[in-house]
Amino acid sequence: MKKVLSVLLIMVLLTSAILSGCGRQEQKTGEKKEIVVAVNSETGGLDPAGMIALTYLSYSVSALDELLTYNEKGGIEYRAAKDYEVNKDSTVWTFHLRRDAVWSDGTPVTSSDFLNTMVRALNPKSGNGYANYLFPIKNAEAIYNGKAGIDSLGVETPDDKTLVFTLEKPCVYFLDLLRLPVYTPSCVKYAKKTDSGWDKDPSTSVSNGPFYLAEYVPEQYFVLKKNPKYWNAESVKLDQITYRFFDDQQSMANAYETKEVDVAPALQSSVMKLYEGKEDLVITDTIATRYIYPNLNVKPLDDVRVRKALNLAIDRKELCKAIGEDTEPAVNLVAKYMKDKSTGKYFVDEAAPPFEENLEEAKQLLADAGYPGGKGFPTLTYNYPSLEMDSDTAQVIQEQLKKNLNISIKLNAQELQVNYTERRAGSFDLCRMNWTADFADPYTYLSMLLSNSTYNCSGIADEKYDALVAQSDQETDPVKRGKLMHEAEQLAVGGEFYIIPLFSMKSCNLIRPRITGITQNPATGALEYRHADIQ
Incomplete structure (x- = not known):
């Protein structure tokens, strides 16, 4: 039962020189910097408070800024927040948001946007699998189980740029939780209900991260474009990331060979032998x-x-x-x-x-x-x-x-x-x-x-x-x-x-050698493209 590439892919490999004039062309000097990434199947939505799975994870790492995260060296990287403070017994955490942070439509990012996600996720009807990670917050579990009102949630927004969490008891990994979907913001201007379709509609699915949703075609692809209103836009090198859906790893590998995609992550292990010694092959540890x-x-x-x-x-x-x-x-x-x-x-x-x-x-x-x-x-x-x-x-x-x-x-x-x-x-x-x-x-x-x-x-x-x-x-x-x-x-x-x-x-990935700056998320091992560039 050794896994092997299909005859189709082998034929593609043997004839790739002939096919080089077909499919997606190489980047030319002066053109916009764009990459196409293959992703396996379309699952779930893009609402951090709703039912989410693989599609959201691909979208969020480039389109949404959490309060803060940890970098590869274990240091704190501030994103939506500029700093924070915590009381002596680690039960009250206060975060101060960036004054210059706005959504991709120009609407200011506020503390209420973070609260909006939490409130909606704590409704069991939302189907959010991450809701239990809110339970360290005072009364969150009781609210989820219908034993307390949402007004009792231990989250305060004293002003638009201050977010205060009061926990049930000390939680030593609380900062780690902040990268989870239920702690990311959703704009109160548009994100009023789960399963209403706002999250896949480019006119309402605004972003507070490096890229924003420009197009979403169900079962085919979605397009993220550089967010010119992002507070750190000058650090973003790519102009566009397109994620294309594929039914299986075989199709993803085929698409890489025919230059339809530039990145094909998490492929079958047989690709390791076919690309052995080539720059395209990148093997990473998956924390899974x-x-x-x-x-x-x-x-x-x-x-x-x-x-x-x-x-x-x-x-x-x-x-x-x-x-x-x-x-x-x-x-x-x-x-x-x-x-x-x-x-x-x-x-x-x-x-x-x-x-x-x-x-x-x-x-x-x-x-x-x-x-x-x-x-x-x-x-x-x-x-x-x-x-x-x-x-x-x-x-x-x-x-x-x-x-x-x-x-x-x-x-x-x-x-x-x-x-x-x-x-x-x-x-x-x-x-x-x-x-x-x-x-x-x-x-x-x-x-x-x-x-x-x-x-x-x-x-x-x-x-x-x-x-x-x-x-x-x-x-x-x-x-x-x-x-x-x-x-x-x-x-x-x-x-x-x-x-x-x-x-x-381990994850077997194919990446065009001309693409630089792709990093690995230190928490998950997944590839991230927010700092990617094309040489």
């Missing part, structure tokens, strides 16, 4: 974990012995060998390449693995649960996106579980948006999940399994786990905090087996 959610509301997945048996019966080394060289076996929830800020080491390397594969133990566990040799075990359905890597993964998982435990898994490939929606609704037996870090702290992973998490789609409700994570939230000693987080992960992944971790990944 691919895993499976077993639905605890579905029998027999409510039995920890069954969940453990599934985990122990999968041969992850063989899985990765089958699906590509850009993957590495993983038995953790926290991504392999996430670093511990206090030590500089990879977080997962600072503790023993949560579990080890053991086929004989897996068989015994299944027998203890009442299914000796797989007899009587119901057929479970595995939902996954119809992407190449996920399809290959599903087939390997199906074959291994049949061979190793004699149980049958029905495969159900879905469009990415359908898979996302059904997972959020808890409508699955087993469901593929991939989580790329949103910020540079293990909490971005541990929070997924909390009882009150909006991304907890499988019915996890573990008071002990919740307490460990809550305790780590307030622990200021990095050594003690690290110990608590490791203990929480050990409990969830190696004790209760709430997930089935599969692998971590």
Whole structure:
């Protein structure tokens, strides 16, 4: 099941010299600086308070300024805010916005614009998966659950350029949270309701970042143009970024070869061999974990012995060998390449693995649960996106579980948006999940399994786990905090087996050598284009 490029791409590779006169032309001196970026499928909207997924993440890194973020060296980079102050017990955070910041239509960026996103995201009907990251704010969780009014939210806007957060209790990673969608602004002039279409309409989808939305064609592409009203416009070199949607990685690779796109990120691993030694090939670490959610509301997945048996019966080394060289076996929830800020080491390397594969133990566990040799075990359905890597993964998982435990898994490939929606609704037996870090702290992973998490789609409700994570939230000693987080992960992944971790990944990217200044987001590992240039 080695992944290979299709005959079509191989033919394109062999005839690229002939095709060089076709498709997208090379940049000429004096022309506007434009790049075209390939993105995989159209999912979700562009409203930071609404239901968002991959499309928003591509858009936001170039079009929206958060209050502040961390750069690659771990230092603070101020964006919408010019500075901040915090009280002694770290429960009141005051941010001062830039006086010269305006939206792309010239409307001033105000503190109310930030509050606007938070208020709308705290309405469960918005479908925002990041709403739980607002819960450190006073009364936010109660508001989300309908137990308090929105007027009680611990966010104040004493004037247009001052934003004050009052937290329920100290939160040691609060500044990390500020890069998340629910903490970014949405202009009160236009962003009045979620799912109203304002976010994909260039006349109302204004931006406070380096680029603004100029065109959006569903299922085809969207165009971002340089924002001349941006407070730091002189640092922006590109005139335009076009994001084109593709159904799969194969089509993205083909488009790069025919010069339809200039950047094709996160391609299949076979491209690594085809481009070996060429400047186009850029391999980056992705701070992500691919895993499976077993639905605890579905029998027999409510039995920890069954969940453990599934985990122990999968041969992850063989899985990765089958699906590509850009993957590495993983038995953790926290991504392999996430670093511990206090030590500089990879977080997962600072503790023993949560579990080890053991086929004989897996068989015994299944027998203890009442299914000796797989007899009587119901057929479970595995939902996954119809992407190449996920399809290959599903087939390997199906074959291994049949061979190793004699149980049958029905495969159900879905469009990415359908898979996302059904997972959020808890409508699955087993469901593929991939989580790329949103910020540079293990909490971005541990929070997924909390009882009150909006991304907890499988019915996890573990008071002990919740307490460990809550305790780590307030622990200021990095050594003690690290110990608590490791203990929480050990409990969830190696004790209760709430997930089935599969692998971590490297990202295989193709980038035109003439493009410079593309950076990697230190929190997620994703490529960013706001500082890109063309030589």
